[in-house]
Amino acid sequence: MTIRHMIIFRSVCENGYNSTKAAEVLHMTQPAVSLAIKELEQNYGVHLFDRIGRRLQITDAGRRFLQYAIHISDLFSDMETVLHDWDSKGILRIGASITIGSQFLPGYVKAFSQICPDIDVRVTIEQSERLEQKILSNELDCALIEGIAHDNNIISEPYMEDHLSVICSVEKGWMQEQCISLEEFQKQRFLLREKGSGTREVFDRVASQAGIHVTPVWEAMSTTALVNAVISGLGIAVLPHRMILPALRQGLINTVKVEGLSFSRNFHIIHHKDKFLTASAKRFIALCKDCQLLQPSTEV
Numbered sequence: 001m002t003i004r005h006m007i008i009f010r011s012v013c014e015n016g017y018n019s020t021k022a023a024e025v026l027h028m029t030q031p032a033v034s035l036a037i038k039e040l041e042q043n044y045g046v047h048l049f050d051r052i053g054r055r056l057q058i059t060d061a062g063r064r065f066l067q068y069a070i071h072i073s074d075l076f077s078d079m080e081t082v083l084h085d086w087d088s089k090g091i092l093r094i095g096a097s098i099t100i101g102s103q104f105l106p107g108y109v110k111a112f113s114q115i116c117p118d119i120d121v122r123v124t125i126e127q128s129e130r131l132e133q134k135i136l137s138n139e140l141d142c143a144l145i146e147g148i149a150h151d152n153n154i155i156s157e158p159y160m161e162d163h164l165s166v167i168c169s170v171e172k173g174w175m176q177e178q179c180i181s182l183e184e185f186q187k188q189r190f191l192l193r194e195k196g197s198g199t200r201e202v203f204d205r206v207a208s209q210a211g212i213h214v215t216p217v218w219e220a221m222s223t224t225a226l227v228n229a230v231i232s233g234l235g236i237a238v239l240p241h242r243m244i245l246p247a248l249r250q251g252l253i254n255t256v257k258v259e260g261l262s263f264s265r266n267f268h269i270i271h272h273k274d275k276f277l278t279a280s281a282k283r284f285i286a287l288c289k290d291c292q293l294l295q296p297s298t299e300v
Helices: 003-014 019-026 030-046 060-084 098-103 105-117 128-136 182-186 196-208 222-229 242-249 279-289
Strands: 048-050 055-058 091-096 120-127 142-145 154-169 191-192 218-220 236-241 253-258 264-274
Touching: 003 030, 003 060, 019 030, 030 060, 048 191, 055 060, 091 098, 091 105, 091 128, 091 253, 091 279, 098 105, 098 120, 098 142, 098 222, 098 242, 105 120, 105 279, 128 142, 128 154, 128 196, 128 264, 142 279, 154 196, 154 222, 154 242, 154 279, 191 196, 191 222, 196 236, 222 236, 222 242, 236 242, 242 253, 264 279
Parallel strands: 091 120, 091 142, 191 218, 191 236
Antiparallel strands: 048 055, 142 264, 154 236, 154 253, 154 264
16 A cells, blocks of 8 residues: 555545546546555455445545545645755755854855745854764754864865964054064963864964964953953964954054964865755855855954
């Protein structure tokens, strides 16, 4: 017994218990309709119709079966509609690291929602390393991170260049864009993002390559907290340039260069290598790559 049998039985009932009319509606032959009804009756060992003369009359068992047939065939039809339209009306699960999530993701999602208004976008903003774990456990379809993926099962594709800036209080005495020595740099009190963040990973990589060992006096997930600490003269920080622009424009901080150091990086789009990317997921990724059309937020 299949869903096809139920649909045929329901059609016979809805067409005045007339197998010929049901056959016309279903674009079948009348014998094929009669055979399906016979197969149902044989399968359950009951009579669904009484044959009186050349007319069909539904039995009590037939009426009960009709209730099931209507319910099940309607559910099947709903399932077919939802799943066939899933890519245009489904859910897209996106992750973003804290910097990207605060700067760019609102613009990405807004633009994507205008293109695909029926897609339900679910967002998770986490540290980059936690996003990788969610990609591996299939909790996210794709994610935007500041560093690179560290697992061979994750495809990591660069999509935008970015750089970090060294910032200090204006009261420190260093001029805007002044170049300081590496020796002077490593003597400072460092206010850094937390371990596991993409920003911290870039700092640690550049410092390690330069032979610098740093023990931060502050560690925070909040860029705002670090910028305010710098303004208060508690130390220097190395943060995404776009995130420090408001304080820089207000003259509350200065940026400085460090001899021989460059805190450049790429933002990456990641997804599991075995993940089937729907058309909507691919469209979202393409939109992120076309990032020059979107203005990032400069709020910290």
